[in-house]
Amino acid sequence: MMHLPILPILLPLLAGILLLLLRPLGLQVQRMVGFAAAFALLMLAVWLFDSALVGQRQVYALGDWPAPFGITLVFDQLAALMLLVTAILAVGALWYAIVTEIDAQGSHFHVLFQMQLFGLNGAFLTGDAFNLFVFFEVLLLASYSLLLHGGGKERTVAGLHYVVVNLVGSTVFLFALGALYGALGTLNIADMAAKVAALPAEREGLVMAAGLLLLLVFGLKAAMFPLYLWLPAAYARTSAPVAALFAVMTKVGVYAIIRVHGTVFGADAGNLAYFYAPWLLGLGLITLVLAALGVLAAFRLRFQVAYLVLASVAMLLIAVGLHSETGLAAALYYLVHSTLLAGGLFLLADVIVRGRGTYADRFDPGLRLPHHALLGGLFMLAAVAALGLPPLSGFLGKLWILQAALEHPWRWAVLATVLMSSALLLIALARSGSVLFYKVKDHADAADPELPTQIPAFGMSLVAVVWLLAAVPLLVVLAQPVAEIMQQIAAQTLDTAGYRAAVFDPAVGGK
Amino acid sequence: MELLIALSIGVLVACGVYLVLRASTFPVVMGLTLLSYATNLFLFAMGRLAIGVPAIVRPDAAGYADPLPQALVLTAIVIAFGMTAFAIVLALKARGETGSDHVDGKGGESS
Numbered sequence: 001m002m003h004l005p006i007l008p009i010l011l012p013l014l015a016g017i018l019l020l021l022l023r024p025l026g027l028q029v030q031r032m033v034g035f036a037a038a039f040a041l042l043m044l045a046v047w048l049f050d051s052a053l054v055g056q057r058q059v060y061a062l063g064d065w066p067a068p069f070g071i072t073l074v075f076d077q078l079a080a081l082m083l084l085v086t087a088i089l090a091v092g093a094l095w096y097a098i099v100t101e102i103d104a105q106g107s108h109f110h111v112l113f114q115m116q117l118f119g120l121n122g123a124f125l126t127g128d129a130f131n132l133f134v135f136f137e138v139l140l141l142a143s144y145s146l147l148l149h150g151g152g153k154e155r156t157v158a159g160l161h162y163v164v165v166n167l168v169g170s171t172v173f174l175f176a177l178g179a180l181y182g183a184l185g186t187l188n189i190a191d192m193a194a195k196v197a198a199l200p201a202e203r204e205g206l207v208m209a210a211g212l213l214l215l216l217v218f219g220l221k222a223a224m225f226p227l228y229l230w231l232p233a234a235y236a237r238t239s240a241p242v243a244a245l246f247a248v249m250t251k252v253g254v255y256a257i258i259r260v261h262g263t264v265f266g267a268d269a270g271n272l273a274y275f276y277a278p279w280l281l282g283l284g285l286i287t288l289v290l291a292a293l294g295v296l297a298a299f300r301l302r303f304q305v306a307y308l309v310l311a312s313v314a315m316l317l318i319a320v321g322l323h324s325e326t327g328l329a330a331a332l333y334y335l336v337h338s339t340l341l342a343g344g345l346f347l348l349a350d351v352i353v354r355g356r357g358t359y360a361d362r363f364d365p366g367l368r369l370p371h372h373a374l375l376g377g378l379f380m381l382a383a384v385a386a387l388g389l390p391p392l393s394g395f396l397g398k399l400w401i402l403q404a405a406l407e408h409p410w411r412w413a414v415l416a417t418v419l420m421s422s423a424l425l426l427i428a429l430a431r432s433g434s435v436l437f438y439k440v441k442d443h444a445d446a447a448d449p450e451l452p453t454q455i456p457a458f459g460m461s462l463v464a465v466v467w468l469l470a471a472v473p474l475l476v477v478l479a480q481p482v483a484e485i486m487q488q489i490a491a492q493t494l495d496t497a498g499y500r501a502a503v504f505d506p507a508v509g510g511k
Numbered sequence: 512m513e514l515l516i517a518l519s520i521g522v523l524v525a526c527g528v529y530l531v532l533r534a535s536t537f538p539v540v541m542g543l544t545l546l547s548y549a550t551n552l553f554l555f556a557m558g559r560l561a562i563g564v565p566a567i568v569r570p571d572a573a574g575y576a577d578p579l580p581q582a583l584v585l586t587a588i589v590i591a592f593g594m595t596a597f598a599i600v601l602a603l604k605a606r607g608e609t610g611s612d613h614v615d616g617k618g619g620e621s622s
Contacts, residue, residue, distance in 0.1 A: 130583055137590045144597060153608045157616040160536070160605050164614065167543050167594055168531060174550040174587055181580065182557035 004048065005060040005075035008083050008121040011041055016114035023108075031098050034110035038087070038094045041117065045080070045087040052080035053485065057492075057502040059127070067127070067503045068191035074127035074503060077489040078332075082124040082255055085336055086248050089343045089468065090117055096347050096464035097241035099457045100354075105150040105239070112149070116142035116245065123252055127503060129180070129187045129260060133173050136221070136252075140166050143249060146242045147234060154237045162234040165220070173217040179210035189263050190503035193496055197268045204271055211265055215257065215276050222253025222313050225287040232294065235306035240350030243302075244468070247309060247342035251335055254316045258328070258493065262320075266496040274323045281321030281410060285417045288314035292421035296428040301352065301361035304432055305345045308386050311425065312338030318414060319401045327404035329490035333483060334397035337385070337475055341394070344468030345382050351375065351465060352436060355455045363432055365439040370455055376437040378465065383429040385472040388422050393475035398422070400483075516556050523549035536602035536612045543598060547591035554584050 015037035022029050052075065060073040094113060096102070103109040119139025126132050144166075148159045181187055183206045184195040199207060216227070223231040231250070235243050261276050269275075291314050294307035312334070319331035349361060352375060359366035369375055381392070388398035398418060405414040455461075475482060492498070523545050530542025558580030566578040602612070609616030 130586070134586060134590070137594070141593065141597065144601075148601070148604075153616065156601070156605045156608050157614075160601055160614055160616075163598055163601055164531070164539055164543070167598060168546065170590075170594070171527075171543075171546045171550050175553060177583075178550070178554040178557040178580075181554075181583075187579075187583075 003060070004051070005058050005073050005125060006062075007044060008041065008048065009073075009118060009125060011037065011044065012114040012117035012121065016111050016118060019111045019114060020108075023111075027104055030110045031103065034113060035091075035094055035098060037114060038090050038117070041121075042087040042091050045084040048075070049080040049084045052077045053488070057499065059502050068186050068188035071131055072127040072188065072190075072503055073125045074190075074499070075125055076492060076499070076502075078255075078258070078493045079124045081332065081336070081489055082248075082251075083121055085251075085339050086117065086120050086124070088471070089245060089248055089339060092343060092347070092464045092468040093241040093244040095467070096244065096350075096461055097239075099460035099464070100240075100350075101457075102150065102239050102241055106148075108145070109149055112142050112145050113245070115139075116146060118142075120248065120252065124255065127189050129177055129189055129192065132256065132260070133170070133177060136173070137170060139249070139252070140170070143246065146245070147238045149242060150239050152237075158233040158237040162230050165230045169217050169220040172213060172220075176210050176213035176217060179206060179213065183207045183210065188503070189260060190500040192264045193266065193268065193500055196264055196272060197270065199270065199272070201271075208272060208275060211261065211272070211276060212279070215261065215279060218253045218256045218260070219283065220253070221256070222250050222317065223287075223310055224253075224313070224317055225283050225290060228287060228290070228310055231310055232298075232303050232306040235309060235346075236300065236302040240346050243306075243346040244343035247339050247346065250309060250313045251316070251339055254313065254320060254331075254335065257317075258320055258331075262493065263496050263499055266494070268496060277321050277323040279321075280317050281408075281414075284314050284317030284321050285413060287317060288417055288421050292424040292428075296424050298428070298432075299363055301349045301363070301432060301436070302346070304428065305342070305349050308345065308425075309338075309342045311421065312342060312386075315398065315401060315418070318418070319404065322401075322404050322408050322414075324404055324407060325487070325490050325494055326407070327401070328493060329483070329486040330397065330400035330404050332486045332489055333393075333400060333475070336482075337393040337397050337471065340468050340471035341382060341385050344465055344471075345386065347461070347465045347468065348375070348378055348382060351455060351458070351461055352379070363435045365435060365441055368440040369437070370453060371458060372437055372440075374462075376433070378469065379433055379437070381472065382469055383433060385469075387425050387429060389426070391476060393472050393479075396476060396479055512560055512562075516552065516560065520549050520552050520556070523552070534614050536605060536614060539614060540595065540598050540602055544591075544595055547587070547595070551584050551587055551591070554580050554587060 019030055019033055022033060057076040062071040116139055119135050119142055122135035123132060126135055144163050147162060148155060183203050184192050186192055186195060220227040235246055265272050265276060267273055291307050291311035295304055298304035298307055315334055316331050319327050353361045355369040356366045385392040385394040388394040402415060405411050527542045527546035530538040558577035561576045564574045564576045565572050566576045566581060606612050
């Protein structure tokens with residue numbers, strides 16, 4: 001039990017190194033080992049989630065150096081939830097990459113995939129702001145290469161933008177960490193929270209500036225207004241399984257805001273308590289409006305899905321910006337729903353693209369798709385869930401967020417923006433669905449050189465789509481127990497005094 | 512010394528931001544490099560500036576320099592090197608594929 005919190009970090013790292021060594025044995029071996037590692041990670045995540053729900057926080061001191069001198073990993077319910085969502089998404093995305101042979105389009109796909117998981121899991125588990133930076137870099141470096149996987153001119157240009165924007169983001173991250181270290185003398189999150197609680201008044205300005213700088217960085221990862229412009233092209237132009245895995249990358253930014261800002265500038269922070277929340281709420285509202293307009297204006301299905309990811313991140317920022325326990329619980333419910341749904345939508349969009357031949361994902365009337373009823377049904381299901389119409393999980397999530405917003409002074413702004421943007425999404429998705437599935441041509445034109453009559457590996461690739469989209473009905477059927485779990489997680493996350501106690505005294509939280 | 516350090520960081524950041532905004536891959540990579548130099552100096556200075564004091568425990572030491580920023584700077588340097596190398600390779604790839612060194616891959620200042 002003692003070494004459990006570090007396993008989700010070690011497993012993908014060791015699997016990645018093993019895959020690198022296995023390369024001479026060919027792709028089939030790499031596929032089996034890579035998928036087995038992802039599946040083992042899922043099993044581990046389920047087990048850890050289960051043990052996190054009944055137990056307390058577990059603190060793992062690397063090298064047995066006590067906090068705040070050493071590197072600490074903190075495993076709590078929020079981290080366990082993020083690990084579980086990532087593992088579910090990874091299994092679906094990896095399965096899709098294998099059955100459609102997208103992993104064969106370039107070298108080292110499986111190694112990079114495991115490294116990406118290594119970085120993600122590390123970012124969720126670390127209890128130290130500098131290690132958060134290091135794990136961010138690990139997951140970003142893997143994501144740069146995965147984004148470019150398969151090559152192509154459009155992908156290279158989108159990748160260049162993504163890399164440069166994130167490198168500048170890393171620089172700002174270091175400036176923020178430097179300023180925080182200069183003002184507080186520590187980078188351990190729990191220790192920072194303790195130092196902020198006892199901060200002399202003349203340093204408040206500096207710490208606040210550093211906190212906002214950090215919010216800027218996390219906002220960049222989460223694609224918050226005005227730092228979202230890199231997202232649509234990068235997500236729309238990469239390969240489908242990579243885009244599906246990236247559905248969790250924006251949520252890492254939101255997670256970091258909840259974890260770092262929620263702990264350091266939490267209820268005990270005196271004058272600085274929750275100073276970031278109005279920023280988050282305001283920028284979230286603007287992001288939501290722009291995302292809805294982007295969904296409406298998109299002329300390609302994959303761009304539309306990318307803007308839907310943006311809309312879901314905006315909802316999360318709003319829910320976190322409400323800074324109430326209900327708001328956070330609603331945010332976590334919506335986070336699980338939107339991450340798995342976005343992953344499923346990217347994969348579904350790719351299946352549709354492969355069925356439309358040269359029309360790809362442009363909103364032009366093409367020939368009738370193979371398996372159009374099944375694909376149309378799945379698209380409808382996913383669209384209804386993404387919009388937040390009853391009876392699917394998007395509706396419950398949005399309703400819960402709106403309910404939490406009713407206690408906030410900005411409730412009318414939140415209500416109006418969320419409902420108006422949902423209406424815009426409805427119009428946009430109804431249009432794209434009708435173009436893709438209803439407005440079809442009877443005969444192929446001379447201008448259509450080759451149109452597929454079958455989608456290759458259709459059944460197998462649909463398994464991955466259904467695996468991810470299954471979360472939508474499941475979150476409705478199990479709404480009551482899931483909501484209770486989310487409330488429990490939110491309560492533990494907001495208990496920053498307990499977090500600090502667990503980090504400083506392993507006997508408290510380390511059982 | 513404080514003024515000198517502050518000025519160097521400021522000038523490095525200003526030049527870095529200017530070069531990154533040039534929207535042409537070579538200046539962008541140069542700008543990123545300058546920005547990473549600035550962050551390294553900044554991190555280092557955040558441990559308080561001290562001259563001639565050791566960072567490791569010595570019986571005859573009068574005072575100690577803060578060792579943590581030095582460890583952080585080392586990590587940051589390694590990461591910045593790796594990232595810059597990646598950005599250079601990617602810029603070369605983009606140059607080869609789009610035939611232009613503009614970051615959008617369009618006309619502009621093709622070299």
